[in-house]
Amino acid sequence: MGDTPTRETPSADAPLSVVLGNHPHTRPLKDGTVPVDGVDCHYPEFSPLPPAFARMVRHLAYDICEMPMATYLQARDVGVPVTLLPVVLVGSTHHRSLTRLPDGPDLDPRELAGRRVGVRSYGQTTGLWVRGWLQEEYGVKSSDVTWVTTEDVHVSQYTDPPYVERSDSERVADLLRGGDVSAAVLGPKAIGGQGAGLVPLVKDAEQAGQAWIERHGTVPANHLLVVRDDVLRTRQDDVRAVYRALEEAIMSTADERDDSPAGRAVTAGWSERLTACLEIAGQYALEQGLIGEPIDVAAIEEKAAFLER
Template identity: 80%
Template sequence: MSETHPTAPLTVLLGDYPHTRPLKDGTVAVEGVGCQYLESSPLPPAFARMVRDLAYDICELPMATYLQARDAGIPLTLLPAVLVGSTHHRSLTRLPQDPEIGPGDLVGRRVGVRAYGQTTGLWVRGWMQEEYGVMSSDVTWVTTEDVHVAQYVNPPYVERSGAERVVDLLRSRDVSAAVLGPKAIGGQGAGLVPLVEDAESAGLAWTERHGTVPANHLLVVRDDVLRTRPDSVLNFYRALNKAIADTAGERDDSPAGRAVTAGWSASLAACLEIAGRYALEQGLIREPVDVGAIEEKTAFLDR
């Protein structure tokens, strides 16, 4: 990492979504600031580079990675924007030919997940404890990748597998169920069956109960960039806010559509509070999350 010169372009890493494309293609300009939009396909390696090497000025980052980075003292600040989100009751899956089991049947069993620090896993384990009484330590979590934050050490009930994909753990019968993120559900997870009956309704009930939609990907800025170039960060945030507003018609009223937002709100605060509580319960972080302190650092963006 090197200090960003006040007139240098901001290096920005964003996924490719309808609400980020206007920034990338210049349809929505960032006033007075040049931006170098970098790409990573797939995205997860870029998340690791951000929290390990501070590789970008501004970067999309998963919720769990952000919470773990903050807990580890990595100098990043949350910008109030949700780029990806949805409910995750359909994310806990099994092979269609396997015996029918529910989330409560997973106590003492093995469950596959890309990494213990994957955000989808954070949300799934959260509702499993909340709705079925299954704690993280009741399950052996079998992973195919390391967590993004290098300082974190997995708890003893997490096991690393040599498999390349989570679905391979299911097919080899190494696990009874698997947690798959939104993209994987339509990819490697095609044809898998949710353990939760009527998973969509269960997810909607969660959002109604909590007054928020689970956020998967947020946005962070390096602390040194926020400190030395606050106006540049503000102008970038305003442009992103406009891009999100301008593309509102491209999103439906599903949880995934409603999750995409910019600005501090009661919904975002609730989302951070719940995710922080889940992360603490699951041993992903060591200290409770102070949402007020997080908001205070960038409250000026919405003034």
């Protein structure tokens, strides 16, 4: 276990460093269309974005940061001092995220037990959701599969379980094309990039994803938003202003999102849907050994109650 990260708290008049991906609903903040009232914000750019997540949970490198669900749950589990803000920046269903070669074996998901499956890291949020529905719908537990990874988890204090193996390959899709794994978990961007030509292992993936939504009353969230606890203590009004601006930006760009799960996932504010999403993700994370203790969603919501004052 590593030490809990610390960093000097920024002075009250210093710009806030706010890491946000380039989404239609974050663009208004970055280009100034929606100003953050009374706060000077600096928006560091990252391409790709994941290295920023690791820097945030390992070094508290930024004041406010977009954060994957699984990374947040793991960071909270080991005591990284960050608070969740009720914003879903990216989300969708993930039955289509479990892929195979188009000319490969037509596997039933149940047949993955005893096989090898590629995933960027065991702590990747897409993998969290995929393993969740694999167990829930097909009875395949995380420990039934050997998970072959190409990257470490973002939270340095975490140690992968014994059924996780690290590959020298740089890309998950290459593991599949090279015959090292029977299936590969790919995030939304990777599906259209390195995963071009691959097909979902689940034949009716879109319908299965919709059935998951109807069953649980929520859409899986991938990326949320966190703030450093020390920044929240010393600059609460500024943090509230950033949240309010992002809330406005999400509302003002509503017509740019369709009625797909990805479009409906983007939200700001606490709701029964977000509470359910956190509860399910927490349950999945506990079952998969990503966290050691059950999460207390009520305590998470209470830490962010200042936003409503």
